[in-house]
Amino acid sequence: MIEVGRRTKNQPAPPWAVFEALVDPHRDPARPWLALLHDELEPEVLEQDELRLVVWSSLWLRRPDATVRFDVLPGGPKGGTDLRWTLLVEEPPPDLALVGQLCKRLNQIINAELRYSFGQ
Numbered sequence: 001m002i003e004v005g006r007r008t009k010n011q012p013a014p015p016w017a018v019f020e021a022l023v024d025p026h027r028d029p030a031r032p033w034l035a036l037l038h039d040e041l042e043p044e045v046l047e048q049d050e051l052r053l054v055v056w057s058s059l060w061l062r063r064p065d066a067t068v069r070f071d072v073l074p075g076g077p078k079g080g081t082d083l084r085w086t087l088l089v090e091e092p093p094p095d096l097a098l099v100g101q102l103c104k105r106l107n108q109i110i111n112a113e114l115r116y117s118f119g120q
Contacts, residue, residue, distance in 0.1 A: 001067065004094070005087040005103035008073075009111045010080050013118040015051050015072050018081040021114060022054040022070050033117035034109065043068070059109075060102060065090040068106065085110055 011018050020027060023045055025034035036042065043056035051072060058066040066089045073082040085106055093099070
């Protein structure tokens with residue numbers, strides 16, 4: 001697997017809450033955040049390490065080989081959680097336009113929808 005994208009951003013919720021949301025995105029129906037598009041798949045959790053790591057299967061029909069790794073890190077002095085997502089794919093890598101689309105969408109899901117579900 002090769003890395004084609006990565007981003008780290010602080011989430012307002014504590015690490016345990018972010019971890020739980022990633023492991024079970026539909027856990028809290030009062031806080032829906034994972035709204036998939038017509039060409040996206042519900043991710044499966046492929047790996048998890050309590051409060052530190054979650055790995056999802058692909059979200060995209062056009063790249064079923066992709067995986068998304070989430071590193072759940074304490075937020076330090078600002079509090080919350082520093083959440084890093086890393087997009088990994090098998091060779092051959094997608095063209096730069098597709099990489100841009102996948103990263104933009106992942107950033108929307110994680111650093112907008114998930115973040116907003118925690119109240120920011």
